Amino acid sequence: MMNVDNYKNEENDLSVEDQNHHGRKQQHSTASASSPPAAAGGGELPPAEQPQPAPAVLQFPNVTIPARDLNTVCSGGGISFLSGNRSLKFSYGYSSFKGKRASMEDFYETRISEVDGQMVAFFGVFDGHGGSRTAEYLKNNLFKNLSRHPDFIRDTKSAIVEAFRQTDADYLNEEKGQQKDAGSTASTAVLLGDRLLVANVGDSRVVACRAGSAIALSDDHKPDRSDERERIEQAGGFVIWAGTWRVGGVLAVSRAFGDKLLKPYVVAEPEIQEQQIDGVDFIIIASDGLWNVLSNKDAVAIVQDTTDAEAASRKLIEEAYARGSSDNITCIVVRFERS
Numbered sequence: 269m270m271n272v273d274n275y276k277n278e279e280n281d282l283s284v285e286d287q288n289h290h291g292r293k294q295q296h297s298t299a300s301a302s303s304p305p306a307a308a309g310g311g312e313l314p315p316a317e318q319p320q321p322a323p324a325v326l327q328f329p330n331v332t333i334p335a336r337d338l339n340t341v342c343s344g345g346g347i348s349f350l351s352g353n354r355s356l357k358f359s360y361g362y363s364s365f366k367g368k369r370a371s372m373e374d375f376y377e378t379r380i381s382e383v384d385g386q387m388v389a390f391f392g393v394f395d396g397h398g399g400s401r402t403a404e405y406l407k408n409n410l411f412k413n414l415s416r417h418p419d420f421i422r423d424t425k426s427a428i429v430e431a432f433r434q435t436d437a438d439y440l441n442e443e444k445g446q447q448k449d450a451g452s453t454a455s456t457a458v459l460l461g462d463r464l465l466v467a468n469v470g471d472s473r474v475v476a477c478r479a480g481s482a483i484a485l486s487d488d489h490k491p492d493r494s495d496e497r498e499r500i501e502q503a504g505g506f507v508i509w510a511g512t513w514r515v516g517g518v519l520a521v522s523r524a525f526g527d528k529l530l531k532p533y534v535v536a537e538p539e540i541q542e543q544q545i546d547g548v549d550f551i552i553i554a555s556d557g558l559w560n561v562l563s564n565k566d567a568v569a570i571v572q573d574t575t576d577a578e579a580a581s582r583k584l585i586e587e588a589y590a591r592g593s594s595d596n597i598t599c600i601v602v603r604f605e606r607s
Contacts, residue, residue: 311518343363359603362581363584377391377410378600388460390414397521440526456534458551482567483564548604552568552599577601
């Protein structure tokens with residue numbers, strides 16, 4: 269039987285340590301935690317092109333974010349060529365906003381590395397629940413573990429599955445002394461040669477644009493998905509309605525990293541989709557703070573007319589907040605450009 273007595277619902281308030289999380293996150297994204305939010309470069313942009321600091325008050329459509337909340341917004345981006353293909357380059361931009369939540373549980377990662385002589389780009393959004401520590405662990409370890417997998421280049425899909433499993437096991441081992449349970453989603457995209465591999469755990473989401481059409485590259489892991497509910501029940505768990513469908517009446521996602529009290533019902537097994545980059549205009553990776561209020565089609569329409577990836581990511585944040593998102597909102601836009 270499931271023991272969930274000590275489990276903290278993801279909607280509940282967080283500890284003081286969690287409420288101080290944003291200051292640590294900002295340090296990942298700007299030169300100084302006390303400086304105004306500015307672009308955190310991920311590529312080789314000339315100084316004249318560096319985005320300028322945001323104004324003291326951000327004007328969103330019909331919404332004003334007070335200056336005291338400004339330090340919860342961070343964004344940045346970069347540009348690069350795909351290895352061996354100088355006719356195709358990509359630019360990326362990211363934005364992250366605490367929003368109406370009391371604390372920040374989202375993390376993101378953008379990384380360009382060389383693995384066995386090949387350039388590889390990693391992008392990920394990690395949406396924590398029950399605190400921020402699982403999402404922060406994924407930011408620091410998931411792509412590192414994946415790139416170090418001995419079969420990463422030769423058998424990328426198998427390497428992704430094994431790296432996700434190992435990262436979850438390593439995290440749970442570190443969590444043994446923790447009384448409070450925590451977990452995180454992970455939506456990731458890997459660019460390798462002319463391949464785009466999307467791996468998803470949870471209800472963050474990856475959406476692509478092809479010829480103006482929105483194409484989902486991941487399926488949300490929700491407890492009311494018939495295949496997910498069957499998997500949970502076969503493992504001895506249950507799904508009930510508690511404001512929304514929840515595993516054990518607690519968790520509103522059916523797959524996640526962490527969540528030790530809900531193992532083996534909530535798993536970190538990724539679903540993977542592979543696409544050829546050719547024909548993809550851009551992809552959006554975002555936490556559910558965006559997708560709860562924006563459809564795939566709406567998000568693609570917002571990005572479509574904005575050539576700057578960072579500006580596009582900020583537009584998505586602004587629109588989601590204006591539409592009443594009550595969650596943290598984090599997104600990454602990766603735009604492909606052909607010469």
